[in-house]
Every structure is written in C-alpha cells, then in structure tokens.
Amino acid sequence: MTSMAAAPVPSRLTAHAAAFISAEGPDIHVAMAGSSRYDDNEHQFVPPNFHKSLEELLKRYLPENLGLQFQEDAKKLEELADKLANTEARYMDRQKTFWHSLWYHVGDTKDTLDAWVALIPNEYGLAVVKTGLAVVFKLAEKSAERRQKIEKTFVAILEALTRADPAKRSFRSNEEICVSADHLNQCIVECIEDMILLTSKEKTSWRQKLATAPKFTHRTPPPDPDMILGKLEEARKEFERVIDLVRDNVIEGTGLLTQSMAMRLPGMHRNILETNESLRVFSEKQDERDKDYKRGYEAFYSMLHQIRADTQNIVTRESNRQNSLRIKEQETGQVITRNEVLQILLESKRQRTEIERLRREIRYTRKSRQLIKGDQLLYILTGLPISDNYELADLRQMLQRPNDDLQKCLSYKGKLNTETQGQVQESVLRNNRVLGWLNRPESDLILVDANIDDPGMPKTTPLSVFCATLVTSMVTAHPEDVVVFHFCGQHFLPKDAWYGPNGLVRFLAMQLLVRLLEMKCSDLSFIDDWDFVEGLENHDLSCLCDLLYHLVAQFSAQTTVYCVIDTISLFDNPRTLPDLKIVMDCFHSMVRDTSLSPAVKILLTNPMHSKRTMKQLPIFQDDPTSLVNLIPDTLTSAATISDRVVGRTISRQSPTSRSRVRGRYGAEFESTW
Known part of the structure; x- marks a missing residue:
C-alpha cells in the first residue's frame, strides 16, 4: 500500500x-x-482538545501542592473534584450547595448537567474542567471576595447556557453558535489555568519546576484576577449575544415562512375545491354508466327468457306432432306406417351425413381462425368497452395499473413504523417454510400470517411494503421468470375495477397475457367456444379461472411463475367468501398439477390472523404447512425494509433446474397482439 x-x-x-x-x-x-x-x-x-494544557498543569500541580494523584479516568477524576470542593469543614455546607447547584440536577436547574455537556461534550474534558475549577476554589478559600467573584462568574455562565436551551437545538447545529461556544470553552480553560498559576505564584519552587518541565509551556497569566474573570465575562456576553442573534434570525425566518404559507393556503384551498368538484362530476358520470350497463344486462336477460319460452313452445309442438303421427299410424294401417318409417330412416341417414359434414367444417373453421385476439381479450379483462373507435389511452392506463400499485406500496416505506417493518422483514426471511418456498424448484403455495396486533392498521401494511420489495427483487434477480402480483388493500372499494376475487383473477390474467404478448408466444386457440367468450365478457369467475390456468400453462418448463397476493384476508368476508373459495380451488389445482410446464409459486399474505373459514379451505387441510405463522414481536430489528437484504436472500436460491412434464401449452405460438 x-x-x-x-x-x-x-x-x-x-x-x-x-x-x-x-x-x-x-x-x-x-x-x-x-x-x-x-x-x-x-x-x-x-475532536478539539481544549483541555490538554489544563490537564498537563493539573498532573504537575496536584502531586506537588496538594499531595493528590491525578486520575486519567473521567469518573475517578470527578470524584477527586468533589473531594477538593468539600475539603474544608467550615465551608462544607455552603460549598457543597453551590458545587452541586453548579453541576448537578438541583431545584429549578434540573438541566444543569445537560447544559455543561452541551458546551463540553467530551466527558473526560468536562471532568478535567471540574477538577481545575475545584482547585481554584481550594486556592481561593481564604479570600471570600475572590471566591464570590469566581462563583458569580460561573453562575452567570451557567445561566447563559441554560437560557440557550441546548436540549431543543444543539450548539453544534449552527456555525456561529458553534464558534462562540468553542471560544467560551477555551476561555473557561484558560481562566482556570491563569487562576491556578496566579494564585500559586508565591510557591516559587513548584513554579520553577513547572517552568523547566520539557512538555509544558504556558503564557504568562495576567497580573490581576479581575482581568482574568473579565476576559471570561466578555466571552460569556459574546456567547449570549450570538445566541440572541441566531434566535432572532430563526424567529424572523419562521415569520416569513408562516406568511408565505398563509399566502399559499387560499390557492391550495381552491385547488382542493376544484378537485372535489371534478371527482363529484366523475362519480355522477360513472353512476350513469353503471345504470346504462344495468339496463343492457336487463334487456339481455329478458331476451334470454323469451328465447327459452320460444324453445319450450317448439318442444310442445313437436310433442303434439309425434302424438298425431302415432294416431295416424293406428288409423291408416301397416303400409303407411312402414313407408313413413322408411322415410324417417332415410331422412335420419341424410341428417347424420349432413351433421358429420357440418362437424368437419366446424373443426376446420376452429383450426383456421381464432375467435378472439389478444387485444380484444385485454379489453375484456380490463372491463373496457370494445368498439371500432375505442381509445388506446384507456387501455394503456389500465395496463399501467400494476406498476402504479407497486410504486404506491414502495412509497409507504417511509410512512410506516420502522420497527414493525424491520420485524416483518426479519421474521419472514428467517422462516424456514418461506425459504423453502423460495428455494424448492417445484410448485408451491403458502399463506403468511404476520400476526401484527393493530386493529387500526391501514390497508397498505408493512407486510405490503415487504411484498412490493420482494416483487422488485425477484424481477431484478430472475428476469427470465414471470412475477405477477395483486395488492388487495389498494382495491378494497366495490366500485374499483379490480375489486374482489373476480378482480384479482382478471388482474393476474392481464399481467400474464401482457407478458406472453411481449414474448410473442401467446396462443388463444383454446378459446374455441362462443359460450366461453361470452362467459369471459360477463366476467364469469369459472371462465376467468380457466383462462388463468391456460395462460400459465403457455410458459416454458424453464420458467417459474411467481404470484404474490398481499392482504388476501380482505376477501374473507360473507360477501366475497364464495368467490374466494373458487379462486383458492383454482390455485390448489395449479400447484398440484404436475402436467403444467412451468413451476407455479403462490405467496398469500395476511397482516393479522387468518380466520377459521380461511384455515378450513381444502388446500390448507391437505397441507397444514402451507399456513405460516410469524412471531415478529420476538425480534428487535428497527431497520426499514431493504431491497439489498431481500435481494441478497433471493440471490442465494439454489439454481437447480426443474425436470418437469411439458404441458400441451408449452410450445411457442405467434402473437396476436
């Protein structure tokens, strides 16, 4: 080096x-x-070492003049200072009262020690200053007038420090105050040194030894103690002047900021009112659209009822015709009956031939064209109307929603409790079942209960922030895999387009379809029935689950499909529980189906405790280890959720390749986008 x-x-x-x-x-x-x-x-x-020269002076003065050994430990040095301050019995009560009121928590000056620490933050340096001042009091014990002047000077310094209120703002936070405080600190040390040297000037033998000491140099002290204390008094006044000046500047700045905020508040209020009015108009328009949809559905169901009635009439007429034929056979005899039977057989043969021909045409038609294209399916999943002049901007906005949800969750990292975030991250990443879900190559599903005891918790929880961080880390660490997600807490209103288990399945299917279209390997030929298309258009949950299953099956065997669903416990309520059971059965089938080409890993989360209805679902009855209970209260981490920590855990996954049975949707197809 x-x-x-x-x-x-x-x-x-x-x-x-x-x-x-x-x-x-x-x-x-x-x-x-x-x-x-x-x-x-x-x-x-x-760090500054203002007390170095005073320390060298005391090391030589105490043994020579007082027979005391200088201590280099802060606590022992403070004990020595207290001992010096309380030596003379005749001054003991008065000196002890003054000494304790000067340094320790007594009466109204309960912040005394904090004020001295703010001025002299070095614990050892403060102990040296206290010892030096105790020596000065010891030397001045025979002169009441001099002792009173010293006490008055240091009491004035204490009052100045207390008025500065360092508990609210440190002396080091402002450059001018910092310089003034250091100057006052230096003056205190020099005053103590000068007072010791001046008071002990008659002890020539000690002064001669001190003057010849190789490592000790000191300026000549002023001839008058009043000059020494006057210099210290000037430093105190300068410190108070700087404190007052900075305080006035802060007050003036606060006043200007308050005035600026007062001027801006009316504009902000107008913006809020305009935004509220825009939201009201949008809500009214949405209500009108909902009414139009309802009228359309009612007309459609009315048409279905009419078709059913017409079909029933046709069946009735056919039944009457058959009865008439039987009566006619009985009346016209054997010949007519046989001829009619012959014609019926010939007609039946012709119909079977025609039916077979039509079936061949239908099979050919199914193979030669698709019933629906990728962009049309995206419009169906997002709930946007399909027309000749549809707006692509609306579709782009809906396709951008997953990224918006992810960004919104990540933005809560600085708003939620830091200790809870750290506990959630540590408890999840230390759980063996969660690590197994990450490391094992085969399909798997787990439900993580965070057991956070907070009934007033917001919809976006610390566990939501962890899920968002996990998603971004997996996308970065394994770009070849597919990661889809849904934050249920951001779609908890019934009017939301992605509300409930139905919205959950459509949200996941939309992300999978977009990924397949980007990879140019989407194949929608499995949608070969107009009834299936109609079910998708009506957002029938069974049809949507089938669609999700087929889309997952189209990824290759080298791909892992990760599905992260946060706060799924919001759907465990009487209104959405039936649909939730259908979706959970779909997830159960996917993770158990070994014929699927990709591995499917599903992570469900609950920030609190799962209800009995959730625990009694078949998937958790078959595999109780799929329920993961965290105990975050036993951990003490106080750090926020970190991309680096989560990413490091994911990067330690075993790269073992999967040897799986390739499904019938494993081949690549031309995109219809």
Whole structure:
C-alpha cells in the first residue's frame, strides 16, 4: 500500500475536501456540524482538545501542592473534584450547595448537567474542567471576595447556557453558535489555568519546576484576577449575544415562512375545491354508466327468457306432432306406417351425413381462425368497452395499473413504523417454510400470517411494503421468470375495477397475457367456444379461472411463475367468501398439477390472523404447512425494509433446474397482439 507521504496529490485533495466539509457541512446537514478540526498529520478530522494544557498543569500541580494523584479516568477524576470542593469543614455546607447547584440536577436547574455537556461534550474534558475549577476554589478559600467573584462568574455562565436551551437545538447545529461556544470553552480553560498559576505564584519552587518541565509551556497569566474573570465575562456576553442573534434570525425566518404559507393556503384551498368538484362530476358520470350497463344486462336477460319460452313452445309442438303421427299410424294401417318409417330412416341417414359434414367444417373453421385476439381479450379483462373507435389511452392506463400499485406500496416505506417493518422483514426471511418456498424448484403455495396486533392498521401494511420489495427483487434477480402480483388493500372499494376475487383473477390474467404478448408466444386457440367468450365478457369467475390456468400453462418448463397476493384476508368476508373459495380451488389445482410446464409459486399474505373459514379451505387441510405463522414481536430489528437484504436472500436460491412434464401449452405460438 502506498503511504500518504508518497502521495501528495491525494493529500491535497483530502485537504480541499476537508475544507469544503468544514465550510459547507453545517448547512448541508446537522450531522456535519461541530467543532472538530482537520489534522494535517493524521489526514482526518479529530475532536478539539481544549483541555490538554489544563490537564498537563493539573498532573504537575496536584502531586506537588496538594499531595493528590491525578486520575486519567473521567469518573475517578470527578470524584477527586468533589473531594477538593468539600475539603474544608467550615465551608462544607455552603460549598457543597453551590458545587452541586453548579453541576448537578438541583431545584429549578434540573438541566444543569445537560447544559455543561452541551458546551463540553467530551466527558473526560468536562471532568478535567471540574477538577481545575475545584482547585481554584481550594486556592481561593481564604479570600471570600475572590471566591464570590469566581462563583458569580460561573453562575452567570451557567445561566447563559441554560437560557440557550441546548436540549431543543444543539450548539453544534449552527456555525456561529458553534464558534462562540468553542471560544467560551477555551476561555473557561484558560481562566482556570491563569487562576491556578496566579494564585500559586508565591510557591516559587513548584513554579520553577513547572517552568523547566520539557512538555509544558504556558503564557504568562495576567497580573490581576479581575482581568482574568473579565476576559471570561466578555466571552460569556459574546456567547449570549450570538445566541440572541441566531434566535432572532430563526424567529424572523419562521415569520416569513408562516406568511408565505398563509399566502399559499387560499390557492391550495381552491385547488382542493376544484378537485372535489371534478371527482363529484366523475362519480355522477360513472353512476350513469353503471345504470346504462344495468339496463343492457336487463334487456339481455329478458331476451334470454323469451328465447327459452320460444324453445319450450317448439318442444310442445313437436310433442303434439309425434302424438298425431302415432294416431295416424293406428288409423291408416301397416303400409303407411312402414313407408313413413322408411322415410324417417332415410331422412335420419341424410341428417347424420349432413351433421358429420357440418362437424368437419366446424373443426376446420376452429383450426383456421381464432375467435378472439389478444387485444380484444385485454379489453375484456380490463372491463373496457370494445368498439371500432375505442381509445388506446384507456387501455394503456389500465395496463399501467400494476406498476402504479407497486410504486404506491414502495412509497409507504417511509410512512410506516420502522420497527414493525424491520420485524416483518426479519421474521419472514428467517422462516424456514418461506425459504423453502423460495428455494424448492417445484410448485408451491403458502399463506403468511404476520400476526401484527393493530386493529387500526391501514390497508397498505408493512407486510405490503415487504411484498412490493420482494416483487422488485425477484424481477431484478430472475428476469427470465414471470412475477405477477395483486395488492388487495389498494382495491378494497366495490366500485374499483379490480375489486374482489373476480378482480384479482382478471388482474393476474392481464399481467400474464401482457407478458406472453411481449414474448410473442401467446396462443388463444383454446378459446374455441362462443359460450366461453361470452362467459369471459360477463366476467364469469369459472371462465376467468380457466383462462388463468391456460395462460400459465403457455410458459416454458424453464420458467417459474411467481404470484404474490398481499392482504388476501380482505376477501374473507360473507360477501366475497364464495368467490374466494373458487379462486383458492383454482390455485390448489395449479400447484398440484404436475402436467403444467412451468413451476407455479403462490405467496398469500395476511397482516393479522387468518380466520377459521380461511384455515378450513381444502388446500390448507391437505397441507397444514402451507399456513405460516410469524412471531415478529420476538425480534428487535428497527431497520426499514431493504431491497439489498431481500435481494441478497433471493440471490442465494439454489439454481437447480426443474425436470418437469411439458404441458400441451408449452410450445411457442405467434402473437396476436
């Protein structure tokens, strides 16, 4: 490795970068504010060491003059300071009261210690300052006037620190306050040093030893204690002046911001009113369209009833005709009967021949053309009307809905409780059954109960954010596979186009069909019956499940189809439970069908606890391990859901290839898009 001395250019670059951080860092983020300084020798920022000279002075003064050993541990040094402050019995009560009120939580100054820590954040440095001040009080114990001046000066500093209220905003968060606080800190240390040197000037033997010490250098102290305390008083006043100036600037800025917000509020209110009016008009138009659809359905069902009545009349007339024939046979005799039977047989033969010819034509017609194309099927699945002049923009908007849902879920990552997110992620990724679902090559289905005890939980939960992160991670890690998803919490209103189990199946089928069209391997020849087409147009759930099954079967054996359905528990209610059972039976058939070309992996989630109706479904009765119960409360992670953590778990999947029976829909077909 090249040394720093041998690389002057990087050193200069480091110095420039350090200068930029020192100048601009406090304005960028409060974490880069502070009093640390860049050290050219160490090529890094180091904390300020204001108390170093005072520490060297005390190391020499205490043993020589007081017979006490200097302690380099912060707690022991504080004990030494307390001992010095309480030495003289005649001053003990008064000195103890003042000493504790100056440093510790007493009476109205309960934040005293926090104020000193805000000024001198270094615990050891604060202990050195306390010890030095205790020595000063010890030296001044015979002069009541001098001791009172010292006490008055430090009480004034304490009151200034308390009024600055560092608990609400750190001294290091503002550059001017930070500089002033460091100056006050330096002045306190220098004042204590000067007072010790000035007070002990008569002890010439100790002063001579101190002057000849090789590592200790100190300026000559002022001749008058009042000058020393006056310098400290000026530093305190300057600190208070800076605090008041910054506070006034903040108040002025807050006033300007409040005035700006007050000016913008009327415009925002107008926008809200306009948006509300637009939504009201849209709702009225939608209600009219719903009424039109209802009238159309009623007319259609009326026509079906009429056709059924006409068919019944035809059957009745045919029955009467047969009765008439039997009566006529009895009346006209054997010859007529045999001739008629002969004609009937000949006619039957001709009809069978004609029927066989028509069947051959129908089979040929089925093989030569499709009943429906890919774009038409997309319009059926999305519920948009099909016409000669249909709007492609509406279809594009519906096809964009999966991406919009995914983005919306991911945006909740910063809005939900961070601790709950971390617990959900850790509990899911540590569960052996979930890891088995990810790693095993064969088809599988699991229902994950997060057991989050929060009845007021929003429709988009921390488990929803995890599912969205899982989807994006799987798409990134395995682009050759197919990932479809549905967030039920975003479609919980009955008026939503994708509401309920019916909307769930259509939403998944739409994503699969779009993927097949993109791969140019879609084949819709299995839609060979107009009744099937009519069922799809009416959004018949059984027809939609059959469609979903056939679309999944068209992917190759090298592909895994992942299906992530979040908060499926919303459908476990009396209104949608019958449809939910049909959909769950469809999922059950897919994961059990070994003739399907691709592997199908279905993940269902419930942020709370599954009801008995869900647990009693056949798929969970056949395989109880499909129900996965998480215990997030036992974990202590407080991190948000991370793409990196989920992606790393997915990337550890075994790349074992699947050897499966290829289904009849495994071949590639020409796209109809």
